[in-house]
Amino acid sequence: MARSISQRRKTINTVLAWSLGLLIFFPILWTILTSFKTEGDAIAYPPKFLFFDWTLENYAIVQERSNYMRYLWNSVIIAGGSTLLGILVAVPAAWSMAFVPSRRTKDILMWMLSTKMLPAVGVLYPIYLLFIKLGLLDTRTGLVIVLMLINLPIIVWMLYTYFKEIPAEILEAARMDGAGLKDEILHVLTPMAIPGIASTILLNFILAWNEAFWTLNLTAAQAGTLTAFIASYSSPEGLFYAKLSAASTMAIAPILILGWFSQKQLVRGLTFGAVK
Amino acid sequence: MGKITLKSVRKSFGETHVIPGIDLDINDGEFVVFVGPSGCGKSTLLRLIAGLEDTSAGVIEIDGTDATALPPAKRGLAMVFQSYALYPHMTVRKNIAFPLKMAGLDQAEQDRRVTHAASILNLSSYLDRRPGQLSGGQRQRVAIGRAIVREPSAFLFDEPLSNLDAALRVSMRQEISELHQSLKTTMIYVTHDQVEAMTMADKIVVLNAGRIEQVGSPLDLYRSPANLFVAGFIGSPKMNFIAGAEAQRQGCATLGVRPEHIDIAPDGPWQGTVGLAEHLGSDTFLKVDAGALGTLTVRASGEVTLSHGDKIRLQPQPDKIHRFDTDGKALR
Amino acid sequence: MATKASRSAARLMMAPAVILLLGWMLVPLVMTLWFSFRTYLPLRGGDQGFAGFDNYVRFVTSSAFWPAIGATLTIVLGALIITIVLGVLLALLLDQPMWGQGIVRILVIAPFFVMPTVSGLVWKNMFLDSVNGLFAQVARMFGATPVEWIIDQPFASLILIVSWQWLPFATLILLTAIQSLDREQLEAAEMDGATAWKRFWHIILPHLSRAITVVLLIETIFLLSIFAEIKMTTAGAFGTKTLTYLIYQRVLESQNIGLGSAGGVYAIILANIVAIFLMRIVGKNLDR
Numbered sequence: 050m051a052r053s054i055s056q057r058r059k060t061i062n063t064v065l066a067w068s069l070g071l072l073i074f075f076p077i078l079w080t081i082l083t084s085f086k087t088e089g090d091a092i093a094y095p096p097k098f099l100f101f102d103w104t105l106e107n108y109a110i111v112q113e114r115s116n117y118m119r120y121l122w123n124s125v126i127i128a129g130g131s132t133l134l135g136i137l138v139a140v141p142a143a144w145s146m147a148f149v150p151s152r153r154t155k156d157i158l159m160w161m162l163s164t165k166m167l168p169a170v171g172v173l174y175p176i177y178l179l180f181i182k183l184g185l186l187d188t189r190t191g192l193v194i195v196l197m198l199i200n201l202p203i204i205v206w207m208l209y210t211y212f213k214e215i216p217a218e219i220l221e222a223a224r225m226d227g228a229g230l231k232d233e234i235l236h237v238l239t240p241m242a243i244p245g246i247a248s249t250i251l252l253n254f255i256l257a258w259n260e261a262f263w264t265l266n267l268t269a270a271q272a273g274t275l276t277a278f279i280a281s282y283s284s285p286e287g288l289f290y291a292k293l294s295a296a297s298t299m300a301i302a303p304i305l306i307l308g309w310f311s312q313k314q315l316v317r318g319l320t321f322g323a324v325k
Numbered sequence: 326m327g328k329i330t331l332k333s334v335r336k337s338f339g340e341t342h343v344i345p346g347i348d349l350d351i352n353d354g355e356f357v358v359f360v361g362p363s364g365c366g367k368s369t370l371l372r373l374i375a376g377l378e379d380t381s382a383g384v385i386e387i388d389g390t391d392a393t394a395l396p397p398a399k400r401g402l403a404m405v406f407q408s409y410a411l412y413p414h415m416t417v418r419k420n421i422a423f424p425l426k427m428a429g430l431d432q433a434e435q436d437r438r439v440t441h442a443a444s445i446l447n448l449s450s451y452l453d454r455r456p457g458q459l460s461g462g463q464r465q466r467v468a469i470g471r472a473i474v475r476e477p478s479a480f481l482f483d484e485p486l487s488n489l490d491a492a493l494r495v496s497m498r499q500e501i502s503e504l505h506q507s508l509k510t511t512m513i514y515v516t517h518d519q520v521e522a523m524t525m526a527d528k529i530v531v532l533n534a535g536r537i538e539q540v541g542s543p544l545d546l547y548r549s550p551a552n553l554f555v556a557g558f559i560g561s562p563k564m565n566f567i568a569g570a571e572a573q574r575q576g577c578a579t580l581g582v583r584p585e586h587i588d589i590a591p592d593g594p595w596q597g598t599v600g601l602a603e604h605l606g607s608d609t610f611l612k613v614d615a616g617a618l619g620t621l622t623v624r625a626s627g628e629v630t631l632s633h634g635d636k637i638r639l640q641p642q643p644d645k646i647h648r649f650d651t652d653g654k655a656l657r
Numbered sequence: 658m659a660t661k662a663s664r665s666a667a668r669l670m671m672a673p674a675v676i677l678l679l680g681w682m683l684v685p686l687v688m689t690l691w692f693s694f695r696t697y698l699p700l701r702g703g704d705q706g707f708a709g710f711d712n713y714v715r716f717v718t719s720s721a722f723w724p725a726i727g728a729t730l731t732i733v734l735g736a737l738i739i740t741i742v743l744g745v746l747l748a749l750l751l752d753q754p755m756w757g758q759g760i761v762r763i764l765v766i767a768p769f770f771v772m773p774t775v776s777g778l779v780w781k782n783m784f785l786d787s788v789n790g791l792f793a794q795v796a797r798m799f800g801a802t803p804v805e806w807i808i809d810q811p812f813a814s815l816i817l818i819v820s821w822q823w824l825p826f827a828t829l830i831l832l833t834a835i836q837s838l839d840r841e842q843l844e845a846a847e848m849d850g851a852t853a854w855k856r857f858w859h860i861i862l863p864h865l866s867r868a869i870t871v872v873l874l875i876e877t878i879f880l881l882s883i884f885a886e887i888k889m890t891t892a893g894a895f896g897t898k899t900l901t902y903l904i905y906q907r908v909l910e911s912q913n914i915g916l917g918s919a920g921g922v923y924a925i926i927l928a929n930i931v932a933i934f935l936m937r938i939v940g941k942n943l944d945r
Contacts, residue, residue, distance in 0.1 A: 058753075059753075059754050059755055059756070062750065062753040062754065062755040063755040063756045063757065065750060066750050066751060066753075066755050066758075066761045067757065067761055069747065069750070069761075069765070070760075070761040070762075070764035070765050071764060073764060073765050073767070073768060073821070073824065073825075074764040074765070074767050074768075076768070076776075076779060076780065076783075076784065076821065077767055077768065077771065079783065079784075079791065080775075080779050080783065083783065091789075092789040094789075094794050094797065095794065095798060096791060096794050138673045138674050138677060139674055141670035141671070141673070141674075142670060142671045142673070142674035142675070144670060145666070145667030145668070145670040145671050146667075146671065148667075149664055149666075149667035151664070151667075155940070157671070157675065159936055159939070159940055160678075161674075161678055162936060162939065163929075163932060163936060164678050164681065164682045166878055166928050166929065166931070166932035166935070167682065167686075167925060167928065168881065168882045168901065168921075168924045168925060168927075168928045169882055169884075170882060170884070170901045170904045170905055170908075170921060170924055171686075171689060171904070171921035171922065171924045171925040171928075172685035172686065172688075172689055172921065173904070173905065173908050173909070173917075173921070174688075174689070174692060174908045174909075174914050174917060174918060174921075175684065175685035175688035175689055175692070176685055177908075177909070178688070179684075179685075198677060198678070198681040201674060201677065201678060201681075202678065205674055216408060216410065218406045218407070218408050218410040219410045219411075219412060219413075221375075221377050221397075221404075221406070221410065222404065222406055222410035222411075222412075222471075223412075223423075224377070224396070224397045224398060225375060225377075225397050225398065225402070225403060225404045225424075226398070226403075226423050226424035226427055226471065226475070227398040227424055227427035227428055227475075228398065228423075228427050229398070232427055236423070237412055240412075240414040240415075241412075241413065241414055255770060258772070259770070259771075259772040259773065261772065261773040261774055261884060261885035262882070262884045262885065265774075265884070265885060265888065266905075266909065275772070276772050276773070276774050276885070277774075279772065279774040279775050279778060280774045280778075280885070280888070280889065282778055283778060283889055288782065288786075288789075290782065290783055290789070293778060293779070293782060293783070294779075294783070297775045297778070297779055300772060300775055301770065301771050301772060301775055304770050304772070305767060305770050305771070307770075308766070308767070308769065308770030309763050309766070309767075309770075312762070312763075312766055312829065315766075315769070315826075315829060316829055316830055316833045319826065319830075319875060
């Protein structure tokens with residue numbers, strides 16, 4: 050900045066932004082706090098903000114009663130599996146579109162994007178039916194496949210925009226330097242692409258983790274993820290605030306932390322490069 | 326060795342004929358500059374020689390063997406790119422060593438050559454940095470270092486100085502010229518800047534719309550341009566072109582006189598009014614409104630004190646007048 | 658740079674992704690279309706033959722259709738207006754110099770990472786509940802009568818929840834767009850005597866127009882298909898049955914596949930209309 054901003058203005062900005070930030074964050078904060086309260090303190094009137102008897106018993110109860118670990122494990126397997134599978138399919142596709150573009154590349158990209166726009170509910174029954182016929186209903190395999198497919202367009206697009214940023218001249222330089230296709234991919238392309246691939250994995254892991262439509266409709270007790278685990282708290286357990294909070298905190302904490310690392314990728318991944 | 330011969334080389338992208346057909350001989354050890362306005366096909370020609378583009382027709386020979394179908398790596402050429410194209414994830418040392426590693430040289434030999442190249446290019450203290458930590462000029466040197474360690478039969482430069490600031494450009498220009506003096510390897514250098522072409526080249530190839538307009542030494546092109554395009558492109562400030570009655574009187578369609586070949590003389594045949602006068606100290610450039618002759622640029626000595634609105638008379642040096650026919654070809 | 662060999666290799670590398678997505682698109686789409694022309698009740702006699710356009714007509718003439726359209730529009734438009742207006746303001750604020758900008762950013766973005774089932778349940782029970790919800794308790798502190806939010810104000814509740822989830826997205830994208838604005842342009846305008854308001858109106862807002870459009874379109878596509886938030890809160894009661902939820906009920910709850918599929922086709926058409934606009938913008942960006 051060429052000129053100094055008055056301290057007063059900066060103070061006003063700070064106060065305003067922090068208040069709004071805390072207001073927006075408050076539901077999450079309140080949930081985390083409530084998870085450490087007794088059920089009595091959770092519904093106490095007037096509400097207790099910080100001064101209550103901190104307890105971990107809710108976490109213990111939730112673990113014990115609802116087999117939290119199995120849901121967590123399902124979430125990890127399904128979000129991780131669908132993301133890695135998607136990456137395996139998408140990397141070669143995005144690579145060839147970015148470095149060997151043809152006249153149809155743009156059409157293919159746009160078409161892939163259009164499949165992402167297909168409303169899930171429009172094809173709910175066919176998928177449901179196919180899942181029954183193929184024995185995939187309430188299996189992790191089935192959900193891995195579906196989540197891989199719904200996120201594949203985003204994965205291809207993100208990788209494509211990252212690969213596009215690798216200047217073609219560098220690949221040409223490698224070729225002039227005597228690198229064959231194998232050396233080019235191993236020594237030049239991969240090291241340069243790894244940050245982009247990592248970001249793509251991160252964002253898609255988050256999206257898959259939080260997916261609710263297919264997860265709720267295609268799984269039950271066996272392959273249920275944390276999304277479904279929380280749904281089981283809808284009633285009457287929802288009225289036990291402390292336990293609901295503990296369960297919620299356990300479901301969102303891992304992804305909240307990952308999510309904070311992925312702010313920038315979020316913009317790129319969800320706007321398909323339309324905002325930079 | 327580094328003798329490169331192009332025989333009827335053509336390149337088309339679909340319906341667009343970027344290079345309709347070029348024949349050219351580049352001799353061993355020569356510094357050849359391809360120069361022309363942007364879009365003239367000079368970079369494409371370089372990339373055809375490099376093997377980064379497939380030729381549509383014709384033959385490219387390197388040292389007497391047909392290299393048209395060889396992949397870039399097999400041609401024994403090295404290239405310095407406009408954007409430097411350094412590998413951002415490797416240190417300077419690894420960047421320079423990369424072609425050697427690809428060639429399968431042992432570690433000791435790699436180190437020896439990298440150290441040698443780094444000392445030539447004043448890079449020794451930067452070897453463990455990454456390209457991102459270097460200035461533009463340093464990156465340029467790394468790119469050159471990566472090219473020279475391979476000991477190629479010819480160097481290809483694609484507008485290597487266009488990303489540098491003016492002062493650095495001049496010094497890098499000299500460094501590359503000195504490098505050529507000491508290595509005596511063939512160099513092919515692409516630029517749109519005629520000053521770079523004039524100062525560096527043994528041989529200039531002027532390109533326009535994918536065709537060679539003229540090939541020759543810098544002074545050949547300056548003294549006897551083959552046509553209007555070359556006459557206008559080589560030399561700064563640009564040659565004055567005069568059409569109409571004055572040209573007809575001298576038996577041609579267009580008359581060309583360089584600004585430095587017009588003298589201010591009290592009894593000169595042309596008269597005009599000084600418009601803009603640019604005093605550079607060493608020179609003075611005058612824009613003179615010469616009526617029917619049009620606006621003429623005149624280069625006078627730095628001591629001239631003429632200014633806007635002064636009436637002067639001009640005398641072109643008779644042996645430095647160029648005459649062109651209706652097709653723009655020089656009449657000799 | 659492309660040579661013939663690399664072209665055929667490229668086609669081969671693209672094949673898996675293209676084939677998978679083609680299958681994922683075509684197979685269910687064709688099945689949905691097929692079912693939409695059948696009278697198909699798996700629990701009551703199965704496939705009872707060709708139905709012509711009956712399902713399409715019945716879907717739009719059923720008493721649930723127009724309320725569903727109304728509910729969809731209310732929620733989508735409500736959330737769009739709130740997230741975009743607040744998003745622009747928040748983005749402008751976050752772009753200002755301040756202490757702890759990074760932390761504020763993190764606070765603002767957090768709701769986006771909360772899974773829909775969690776936000777649905779937490780809001781419904783811990784905030785909007787008329788007995789022990791925080792809103793009710795605060796109302797009681799001020800001596801007001803607590804509101805039965807989910808029952809009496811179902812749309813306000815849903816719009817609040819959905820807006821809370823999507824405000825971070827709008828803010829983040831608009832902030833990115835603001836930061837890409839050339840500072841010299843603003844300084845030039847200041848030199849020209851433009852007031853802060855005029856700078857916003859004539860320079861910042863036009864600069865943001867593309868980002869706003871992108872947010873608008875992407876949010877619309879996602880908001881049209883919100884599901885878990887409704888299932889966790891009203892479960893479609895109190896008039897909050899959106900088009901998506903209506904189709905879901907027809908298909909999985911009442912198992913009227915023909916009718917649900919016809920609804921699905923409508924939903925696909927609706928989404929495609931929005932998608933066309935979005936694709937145009939994205940497509941233009943690809944050319945640059």
